[in-house]
Amino acid sequence: MPNETDNCHVPCKIMGCAQTTIPVVDIQVLASEISILSKNQKSFSVTLLNREDLLGNLAMLIGQNEIEFMKIMKAIEADGVAKREITELQGVLRRLAKTMHQGSYVPISKSRIKTIVPSAPVSDTAVMPAGYVLKGDYSIIHESESDDKQRHVSTVPLFISEIKQDESSSVEYVSLCWLKGGRWMSVTVERKMIAKRSMIVDLANKGLPVTSNNCDMIINYLFAYEHENTGNIKRTKVQGQLGWTDRMSGFLWGRTFITDDATSCPMVEFVGREPGDEQFADGFVPGGSHVEWATLANEMLDYPHVAFTFYASMLTPLLPILEVKNFTLELANRSSTGKSIALQFAASAWGQPDLQSNSFVNSWNVSPTWPGRAASLLNGLPMFMDDTKQARVNDQRREAGSFVADTMFLIASGRDRAKGNVNGTDRVPAFRTVLLSTGEYPTFDNNHDGGIRGRTISICGDPFGKADASTKSVVDRVDWTTKEHYGHAGPRLVKFILEHRDQWNVWKQAYRETNAQMTRAEGLTSIEMRLGEYFAAVATAIPIIHAALPELRRDKQVSDLLNEIGSKARQEAVQADTATQSLRSVVDWISANLNLMFTPVLAHQGKQWSAGNYICFCDMDDNESWSFIGLEASALKEHLRRNGFNPNETFRNWKANGWLITDASSKGYQKQVVIPGSSSNNKFNRMNLYCITKESVS
Numbered sequence: 001m002p003n004e005t006d007n008c009h010v011p012c013k014i015m016g017c018a019q020t021t022i023p024v025v026d027i028q029v030l031a032s033e034i035s036i037l038s039k040n041q042k043s044f045s046v047t048l049l050n051r052e053d054l055l056g057n058l059a060m061l062i063g064q065n066e067i068e069f070m071k072i073m074k075a076i077e078a079d080g081v082a083k084r085e086i087t088e089l090q091g092v093l094r095r096l097a098k099t100m101h102q103g104s105y106v107p108i109s110k111s112r113i114k115t116i117v118p119s120a121p122v123s124d125t126a127v128m129p130a131g132y133v134l135k136g137d138y139s140i141i142h143e144s145e146s147d148d149k150q151r152h153v154s155t156v157p158l159f160i161s162e163i164k165q166d167e168s169s170s171v172e173y174v175s176l177c178w179l180k181g182g183r184w185m186s187v188t189v190e191r192k193m194i195a196k197r198s199m200i201v202d203l204a205n206k207g208l209p210v211t212s213n214n215c216d217m218i219i220n221y222l223f224a225y226e227h228e229n230t231g232n233i234k235r236t237k238v239q240g241q242l243g244w245t246d247r248m249s250g251f252l253w254g255r256t257f258i259t260d261d262a263t264s265c266p267m268v269e270f271v272g273r274e275p276g277d278e279q280f281a282d283g284f285v286p287g288g289s290h291v292e293w294a295t296l297a298n299e300m301l302d303y304p305h306v307a308f309t310f311y312a313s314m315l316t317p318l319l320p321i322l323e324v325k326n327f328t329l330e331l332a333n334r335s336s337t338g339k340s341i342a343l344q345f346a347a348s349a350w351g352q353p354d355l356q357s358n359s360f361v362n363s364w365n366v367s368p369t370w371p372g373r374a375a376s377l378l379n380g381l382p383m384f385m386d387d388t389k390q391a392r393v394n395d396q397r398r399e400a401g402s403f404v405a406d407t408m409f410l411i412a413s414g415r416d417r418a419k420g421n422v423n424g425t426d427r428v429p430a431f432r433t434v435l436l437s438t439g440e441y442p443t444f445d446n447n448h449d450g451g452i453r454g455r456t457i458s459i460c461g462d463p464f465g466k467a468d469a470s471t472k473s474v475v476d477r478v479d480w481t482t483k484e485h486y487g488h489a490g491p492r493l494v495k496f497i498l499e500h501r502d503q504w505n506v507w508k509q510a511y512r513e514t515n516a517q518m519t520r521a522e523g524l525t526s527i528e529m530r531l532g533e534y535f536a537a538v539a540t541a542i543p544i545i546h547a548a549l550p551e552l553r554r555d556k557q558v559s560d561l562l563n564e565i566g567s568k569a570r571q572e573a574v575q576a577d578t579a580t581q582s583l584r585s586v587v588d589w590i591s592a593n594l595n596l597m598f599t600p601v602l603a604h605q606g607k608q609w610s611a612g613n614y615i616c617f618c619d620m621d622d623n624e625s626w627s628f629i630g631l632e633a634s635a636l637k638e639h640l641r642r643n644g645f646n647p648n649e650t651f652r653n654w655k656a657n658g659w660l661i662t663d664a665s666s667k668g669y670q671k672q673v674v675i676p677g678s679s680s681n682n683k684f685n686r687m688n689l690y691c692i693t694k695e696s697v698s
Contacts (some may be wrong), residue, residue: 025061026118027068030054033115034072038079043086047246049092053111053127058560059096061463101533103224113159121161121177121184123232129224138179142217145631155179155209160226164188166273167246169427171310173238173271176222180207194222238271241429242281244320251317251380251494254284254351257423258491260498272377280377283360284351288485290492293348294551295394296481297489299474301556305331305463306342308538308565312434312457313346315541317380317494319432321504322511324537328408328435332442332465338436338475340386349386350490355386357483357507364404365390365487371407372416378433381490388439402442405452408634411435412455453578454530457569489549496548511540528570535566554568582645587697591650595631603676608669609685611635617675617689628661629697630673630689661698 029477033054038044048054061069077086088539094414114125116134120126128134132153133141140153141279162175173192177184187206194682197215204210239245242252245268250259253271259265290527292608301307312329329337340355347353347361357362361384363685388404410416411433418428421652442458464471513538519529542558590597598607598614600621615635620626637647651669654660663671 010403011686025057025064026115027061027065028672029115029118030057031068031072031075033112035075035079038076038081041080041082044076045089048089050062053115055093055096056111057115059093060122062094062097062257096698113157114201117157117179119184120128120157120159120179122159123229123234123389126159126229126566127233129221129228132221132224140221144223151217152414153214153221154178156207157352158218158221159185160229160233162188162223162234162236163226164236165317166238166240166271168239168241168418168429171240174222174226176203177206178208180209187254194219229532236269237266238269240271240273240277241379241431242284242376242377243317243432244266248271248320251498252489253381254281254283254496256284258494260501262496263498265499266376267285279358280360280374282358283466284381284487284490286487286491287352290485290488291551292481293485293488294487294549296345296478298551298553299347300345300478301553303342304561305459305461306345307556308459309346309436309463310343310349311542311545313349313382313384313436314490314545315538316378316382316401316432316434316687317497318537318541318544319377319380319434321497321560322508322540323510324413324434325413326435327534328411328437328452330436331436332440332460334457335440337462338464338471341475341478343386343438344415344482345478346382348486349488350382351487353384353486354483360384363390364388364439365392367490370671371635372564374414375411375433376429376436377429378431379429380432383433383435385435385437388437388441388443404437404439404663407454408435408443408456412452415442422698454527457531457534457565459565460569461569493545497544507540507544511537514539531566535562535569538562578645579650579659582640582661583644583654583696584648584693585643586631586639586692587646600676611687617687618674625696628691629694630671630687630691632689633670634689654690654692655694657696659692661691661693 034048034571037047037051037054038207040047058069058072073086073090077083090445096643111128111134112120112124113120114124115140131143133143134157135141138157140158141150142153143149156179160174160175161177161624163174164173165171165174173188174191174194175186175188176194179185185207187203187208187277189203193203197212197219200208200210200219201212203272209599214421239252242254244251245257245265249263250257250268251263251381252258252268255270257268261501270281274333278357296337298312300310308327309331315324318324331342333339345356347359352359352455353361355363363386366385371385385407389403414432416428442460443452443456444458463475483525515533518536518539519532524532539558546552548552588644593615596613598609598617603609611632611634615628617632617633618626619628640647640650653661655662655669659667661671662668669690670693672686673684673689673691675687
């Protein structure tokens, strides 16, 4: 999308004084071009007479500086051009000079732009297209061959300075430049913006002198300009994602393209499709001193929560190398305990971390579509979102907690939601990132969807050990330092990774071995094994990070850090196990309503089963021995929904954990049970119940 920038001032010697309308000839450039032609004496005259740009400037020079004009003529003679030819040439030029009046245009077709406007940000060989002329006041007119009329195209010089192509999407961008108030302005837009009159007029907001009256002429002029300058316009590869470029040949850290010195690959630039994309990229910049930042970092490594958050953010460019899936790291604790500052420190490794400045760090107060679009910009860079309490959802059918959980699912999937259009489907790029988030409570507490447990590392507790006066002093120092010193560690790590490409397979094998070791323990749940993959990735990344940043201290045992953070994360995951939570909720519900549980003992007392009077059946005998509790379907489903659990998912998880006794009833989740005391015509009623085992509730 448009990215407006100012270039250099146009010098006064080029612009001329305020009263001058005829451009001042650049004598040095003109003499150099004439000298090149005069080296070939035989074809000199013919060649020069076909160069209207040079003829026009020589004629102007007669009126501006006769002495310099004669110097050029003598130089031609010195190069061996016949005096007769020079005399005839001077006659042509002097007659042409007489026809030129102040304010009239210079009749140069296909004239070199730099000859007329030396400061123009275009190639030295760029020319005006045939039929288009620069006037003395730098406006552009079009000479029509059909009716011999002159039509004003633009009030200022306007050129295409660069063409950019995104090879992944095949979208082309053009960079337009124009002179305004003595400055060269530029804007980069998709090519379609200069192909339709309804679109190009929108560029008036960027300062381009286009209106509904001249938009068609400008479109035609730009088309002719590009056609005439196919080989003169700079062409650049671009992409709409930050991070790894095509085939991981380089890395886009904001506006900076990083590659190793040994690999030869073309420069790649970032072009965002929306202004917000450009703002996001602008946050990845350096500031202050790396030495000052590293001094603070060595202090932060004393705090396990902060250190692990930092390492997780630095893991991100290694994700595709180690073949690790995206995940979320969440810092959860009560307000004003330093969570946001810990997040800020991790972000400072990559760029401007201040949420209130031009940063890539955002709060959770965003639209529902923002996380997916922001994540789609990242291919090896971390994503930071602060304070889940700020999450808002306008849709009344959807809770904020669900929005946060859905975002974590989205991050793990590695692809934004697909969208359709009238012609088919939109392209949806894959992304690689680690989402680092903060909140007062773990997202697990506000959402019973079990899927996020294996995709999120949730760390609860005070990031800086405890909340007291001494902690506040540390937090303040981190806040002040990272707002001044930032954006050094991340690009240094990327440079190191690129310079050690020959080690990538070694690193990947090290990760696989570490992963196997950390997920081999007996009794681990599937959730704990999934989390183990992420911890193994961080464990593999830590020595690589320290090798890239030798100024960071190495006296901390990696195993101690992983054991401390890992035990907390596993505890949160187990506590947030929705299967366990839902079962515990049902058991508590039964315990609080034992009068609604039907047993054989009650049947022997002459009481009869009725679904409206009882919620479950237990096969308990007179000795209080029993093997299962069978729950009535409608009552159970109502209880689960009322407590935020999905019944179908709950039954599926219960069965997977071996907590249900089943037969072929109700898709395999229920068992047909004979209910004593419910005989009718000497036949016992058989009912399909959800039967949970005694072992599961013990």
